[in-house]
Structures are given as C-alpha cells and as structure tokens.
Amino acid sequence: MTSTLTGLPVSAAEALTVFGAAVLVLTRWLPGRFRDAAALAGGVLFAGSAVVLVVVGLRWQMVPVVAAGVVAGPFALAPLFSRRTGRASWRARWWVALPGSVVCAALIAAGPASAWALPVPEFPEPSGRFPVGTQVMEWSTSSVGADRDDGGRVLVTQLWYPAEPSASDAPRMPYLGRTEAESHTVSRALADYAGMPGFLLDGLPRARSHAVPGAPVSRTGGRFPVVLFSPGLGGARTQNTAWAEELASHGYVVAGVDHPYDSAAVVLEDGRTLRTRVRATGDEAKDAALAEGWTRARAADLRSVLTRLTRLDRGDGDGTLAGHLDTGRVAAAGHSMGGAAALQAARQDRRFDAVIDLDGFPHGPAGGQLGPPVLALTQEIGPGTDPDYLPRLTRVLEAGTATNYRLTVPGTAHLTFTDAPLYLPPIPGVVGSLDRTEGHRLTAAASLSFLDATLRRAPVDLPAALASHGELTVYGAVGTG
Known part of the structure; x- marks a missing residue:
C-alpha cells in the first residue's frame, strides 16, 4: 500500500x-x-x-x-x-x-x-454511524434452488455490512480482491478489457478500502435491509466499493456480485480464474441479442444470490450475518448492464422491493409490469448519448405501477457513478467534469434518500432530496412523467 x-x-x-x-x-x-x-x-x-x-x-x-x-x-x-x-x-x-x-x-x-x-485511489471516509465490515462468499447456483438452465454458475459475492468497531490498526480490505495477488489479477484483467496496458492500473492493488475483513456484525441496529449490486459489463463486484461502504455505514448490507465469464476476471477460492467471454461483434442486431442474454444471466444471478442470503440469514452456512439480514426489505441495484439486470430481476421476482439503475440501458423487453419503485441515475445527456437510451428508459419507468424517478446529473459521464473517478484521469468524457469525490458523494446521497424512503419508509421528501442533485423527472402517482 x-x-x-x-x-x-x-x-x-x-x-x-x-x-x-x-x-x-x-x-x-x-x-x-x-x-x-x-x-x-x-x-x-x-x-x-x-x-x-x-x-x-x-x-x-x-x-x-x-x-x-x-x-x-x-x-x-x-x-x-x-x-x-x-x-x-x-x-x-x-x-x-x-x-x-x-x-x-x-x-x-x-x-x-x-x-x-492515475493515482492510488483513496476512498472517502464513510459518513454513517456504523463502522464497515466485509466478507467474501462463494457458492454454486446449482445448490441454492434457483430456476436456471445453465447447469449452475460459481458466484463470488462480497458483502459490506454494519460492523462493530475494530482496532485502528486492523487490516483493511484490499481493493479488487481478498488478497493483493487477487487484486493484481483483477486490475490487469480490467485494463485488458478496456484495451489499456496492464501497468497503467497497477496502483489499484496498492489501495485499501475502509472495510475490515471478517469484522463482527454490529450488535445494534437490528436486522439490516439488503442491497444487491451488479457491476457494469466486464466490471467487478468491487467497482462501487466507495458507494457500498457508504451505504453499509448507514445500516444497509450491500452484496456485490461477480458474474462468471462476464466480469473481467473472477478469482475462485481454489485458485482458478474465470476470464470474461463477453465481446462485441460489431453487428448491431447480434450485439443487442447478446446483451439481452447477458442481462438475463445477470438477473438470474441476482435472484440466486437473494435466495442464498435468505438461507444465510436463517443460519445456513457461515453464521456471521445470521439473523441480521432483513431479506424482506431488498433492493436490486446495478451500474450500466448491471442496472438493466436489476430492472429485469425486479420484474421477474417480487422479493425485490426497490431498484437503483446507475446509468443502465434497459436491455431486453421494455414491456411488462414493473412493480417496485425505481431510481434511475443518468449521465448528462449530450450529442454523443445513444438516442435510444432515454426513450427506452422512459418507457420502462412509465410502465411501472409505483412512483419512479429519473435523475439526470449535470457534469457526469457513464463512469461517474463508479469508483473510476478516484483513479482514472479527470477526462470529462470518461469520468465527468466533477471532482474526484463529488460523483461518489451525489450517487451515495441520492441512493440513501431513495432507500430510506422505499425500504425503511422514512419520512423523506424524496422528490426534493433527489432534485437537489440534478434534473428530476417523476413518473407515476406524484409526477407527470
């Protein structure tokens, strides 16, 4: 470090x-x-x-x-x-x-x-009252009773949760992996996926987050609502670590999922590394079909993880978080294609009570009734934005039965809603024109306002809270769309 x-x-x-x-x-x-x-x-x-x-x-x-x-x-x-x-x-x-x-x-x-x-990222100090612990779990979807046709996938999931205070010198979790060696593997894979020389991101394995691996779960606060997170195409479960730690410090359990053969690299406990197989073909129709398939697989992964966490809360497996996961209050969240997967998972599974879509194009069928409320954060819309993006997202939000929100944030780009501004060059077209930590601050603040209102039923003036961060459009009972 x-x-x-x-x-x-x-x-x-x-x-x-x-x-x-x-x-x-x-x-x-x-x-x-x-x-x-x-x-x-x-x-x-x-x-x-x-x-x-x-x-x-x-x-x-x-x-x-x-x-x-x-x-x-x-x-x-x-x-x-x-x-x-x-x-x-x-x-x-x-x-x-x-x-x-x-x-x-x-x-x-x-x-x-x-x-x-290209600095070594320094993660903002979480602002909530809880210290943050983290734990990485691994299991096969074939063992959790999910409705799938892929014969089972090995899912690596990282949990960030409210924890008891740890000693000031307690080891902090390496960024991107359980060990620095795993972090090196993932950082090189991310660089390769982006078409960059691997050494350009060699600062990432040196970074440490604020979460303490294996820290005891907080004994106060009761049972904590759960947020499942799917990263962007080719991304990693840790790509929104700052966001996950902020949510955990405010009393949520965040579960980030590595999607095998989609995430740039998934390192398993037995030492194997599953490399990404997702590649664009250049044919628009074929790529659209591929994106729909990848989104379906990711949505099924989220549903599998929720099933596993429900069993974990009941004491099946590692008992660290048993009795502390409120799987009756769950949000699906994701960035980019992960946001599309979150929307699809919520459409398919009534166990999801809310959705956060971080600048995700809704791949797959746009029709079908979407029950839970949705918060969609979108980058600043400009000439280079896909012209189909907003119309398609609007159709999805208008079709929902709950009140849905689209927040377009000035000065943002697609990667603003991830950790990328903490370690990539401040190029507006890549990470937006905000400073390195401002994107994280507004993403976390908007997410917390939405989650507090939808999962905790807190008395939040949600439209006012969201509108303070950008241009807000409300769809449903209290808005005009």
Whole structure:
C-alpha cells in the first residue's frame, strides 16, 4: 500500500526521490559556491529514497524520475569527486548541458503528473454511524434452488455490512480482491478489457478500502435491509466499493456480485480464474441479442444470490450475518448492464422491493409490469448519448405501477457513478467534469434518500432530496412523467 502525502498523489519516499533528482539536475546551473553541497545533498537524498522505493515496490510513474536522477547524478557528482581527488574537474558546455537538463526536468515532472492522473485511489471516509465490515462468499447456483438452465454458475459475492468497531490498526480490505495477488489479477484483467496496458492500473492493488475483513456484525441496529449490486459489463463486484461502504455505514448490507465469464476476471477460492467471454461483434442486431442474454444471466444471478442470503440469514452456512439480514426489505441495484439486470430481476421476482439503475440501458423487453419503485441515475445527456437510451428508459419507468424517478446529473459521464473517478484521469468524457469525490458523494446521497424512503419508509421528501442533485423527472402517482 502507498500512503500519499496530504494533497499530493505521491508517498513521502516518492516525493523525496523527485526532490533529490531535481536537485541533481539543477546543480549544474547553481553558483559555484553552492554546487558541491547541492550535489552531495541531492545525491544522498535521491539514492536513499530510490532504494526505499525499490524495496517497497517501484510504481511505474516513478521510473522516469529514477531514470532522470541516474542520468543527472554522474554529471552533478563528477566535479565534486574530481576536486577531492585532485584531478582536473570537467563541466559540460552550457549548450550541451541545457538540452540534457530540459529532458531530465521533463522526465522528473512526468512522475508526479502521471501519479496525479492515475493515482492510488483513496476512498472517502464513510459518513454513517456504523463502522464497515466485509466478507467474501462463494457458492454454486446449482445448490441454492434457483430456476436456471445453465447447469449452475460459481458466484463470488462480497458483502459490506454494519460492523462493530475494530482496532485502528486492523487490516483493511484490499481493493479488487481478498488478497493483493487477487487484486493484481483483477486490475490487469480490467485494463485488458478496456484495451489499456496492464501497468497503467497497477496502483489499484496498492489501495485499501475502509472495510475490515471478517469484522463482527454490529450488535445494534437490528436486522439490516439488503442491497444487491451488479457491476457494469466486464466490471467487478468491487467497482462501487466507495458507494457500498457508504451505504453499509448507514445500516444497509450491500452484496456485490461477480458474474462468471462476464466480469473481467473472477478469482475462485481454489485458485482458478474465470476470464470474461463477453465481446462485441460489431453487428448491431447480434450485439443487442447478446446483451439481452447477458442481462438475463445477470438477473438470474441476482435472484440466486437473494435466495442464498435468505438461507444465510436463517443460519445456513457461515453464521456471521445470521439473523441480521432483513431479506424482506431488498433492493436490486446495478451500474450500466448491471442496472438493466436489476430492472429485469425486479420484474421477474417480487422479493425485490426497490431498484437503483446507475446509468443502465434497459436491455431486453421494455414491456411488462414493473412493480417496485425505481431510481434511475443518468449521465448528462449530450450529442454523443445513444438516442435510444432515454426513450427506452422512459418507457420502462412509465410502465411501472409505483412512483419512479429519473435523475439526470449535470457534469457526469457513464463512469461517474463508479469508483473510476478516484483513479482514472479527470477526462470529462470518461469520468465527468466533477471532482474526484463529488460523483461518489451525489450517487451515495441520492441512493440513501431513495432507500430510506422505499425500504425503511422514512419520512423523506424524496422528490426534493433527489432534485437537489440534478434534473428530476417523476413518473407515476406524484409526477407527470
């Protein structure tokens, strides 16, 4: 794990390495009386901090900084050693040194800049009264009595739940996996799925969330409502960790599901890794049919997980959460295709009492009665938005029998509603134009208002609460659509 300095995307050792390398480069241009001291101080500082980085793990962002220091070091230190040994000192002509210094300075600047663009994510502190625990479970759908025709799928599900306080030095859950090795596997798979070099996301396995693995469930608060979460196409169960931890800190149990052969990589307890098999064909009709099939499989996975959690609450299996899961108050949620799966699961299964669709295009049949209330958060609509998106989503929301809500949030993009703004470059077309944590804040706040009103029947002025985050359209009894 890399601990960053406050306000900076680098650790203390990384900052010292950058400073030491910069001093070595600047030595050539200092007045003569300062050069020896600067060269010695810069050399010691650079060498010591660089060794620390190599020992703890050198991030790729620091490679150009180290390279610049290694190149500049001999030129800065050679005159110092020459004078000490009595040999004639040599300094490069300014017209030779200047281009070299400019190149080295650019390499040094590239380190912090790339660390800022692709940082190790720092998760916002959950704001609720409960500490957060987490647990990863694995089972086959063939063992839970689900109505399926696929012969059974191995589902890995991560639970975030309200927990008892843990010691301040208790280990926190690695991001993306149970272990750092699993996190590396998943991060490389996510990069590959996105068409990126794997090393660009190597900061993700260094991150730690706020949840404590295996922490005892909270003894206060009674039984907690449940939220099932399906990630985006090719995504991972952990892609909305900040959101899940925020909900758990407010008294919900969130169950994130890895969909086998859909999620970029699913690492099983026996060491096997199930890689994604989802790929677009380029044929619009074929891709639409494939998307419908993937959505059906995901909806069935959500139903299977709910069945399993119901049995878990009754004491079947690991007893950590037995008696604490209120499976009579359940929401289906998801991002992108996961949102489509949540809609379909709720249409098929009356056990779901609410739906949160995070910018998900409703794949599959748009007809059919949707009983529970829906909150659909959508990205800012622009010229590049699929023209079928809003009309199709509107038909789904209008067909519901409950009051449904669509909240379009200015400054957002498709990935704003995930953890992606915490670790991807702030490119508006990718993660929106909000700051790194604002997308998480508004997604969690809107979700909590909706869940409190629908699952807890809390006295929330829901339209007013949602409208404070963006442009709200209400469908049903209290709105005009």
